[in-house]
Amino acid sequence: MSMHPSWPLVALNTVADFLSGGTPSKARSDYWNGDIPWVSAKDMKEYRLRHSEDHISPEGLTNGSRIAPKGATLVLVRGMTLISDVPICIVERDAAFNQDIKAIVAQNGIDSTFLNYVLRAAKPLLLSYVEFAGHGTGRLPTDRLQALQIPLPAKSEQIAIARVLSALAGR
Numbered sequence: 001m002s003m004h005p006s007w008p009l010v011a012l013n014t015v016a017d018f019l020s021g022g023t024p025s026k027a028r029s030d031y032w033n034g035d036i037p038w039v040s041a042k043d044m045k046e047y048r049l050r051h052s053e054d055h056i057s058p059e060g061l062t063n064g065s066r067i068a069p070k071g072a073t074l075v076l077v078r079g080m081t082l083i084s085d086v087p088i089c090i091v092e093r094d095a096a097f098n099q100d101i102k103a104i105v106a107q108n109g110i111d112s113t114f115l116n117y118v119l120r121a122a123k124p125l126l127l128s129y130v131e132f133a134g135h136g137t138g139r140l141p142t143d144r145l146q147a148l149q150i151p152l153p154a155k156s157e158q159i160a161i162a163r164v165l166s167a168l169a170g171r
Contacts, residue, residue, distance in 0.1 A: 040053075
């Protein structure tokens, strides 16, 4: 996926951390209807994710979920949607997320918006990695996602590229 001959290619997991989410028990009402956004596949329809349909409480967070920090990229890795698309979004605020999603958090040296655009550009390749499970469900193997080779220009170039792409996209 090299975009420029002088940019090195690196495995995604060498420049980003991968977080797994979870779902607090639905039987515990005290885990739900709090102030913490809880993202699932149904929320991943926009590039910049500001809101979620469901919310959890601090108790729900500590008993079944995890926070993706503001700026993290969310990638759907399990679900029926993966048959035709790989939803990818960037969270505009700290948000919890379920087990069908991986949060990819840029490490120092990589701009989170640039990383999100690189992953969005890789959607056709990521879609080709999807395996089919039972009941019409797709699964994007985490090891394939972690091994994805991405271009790594200097951070100043990453920021400039992300700024141009955001302006072109009206974001």
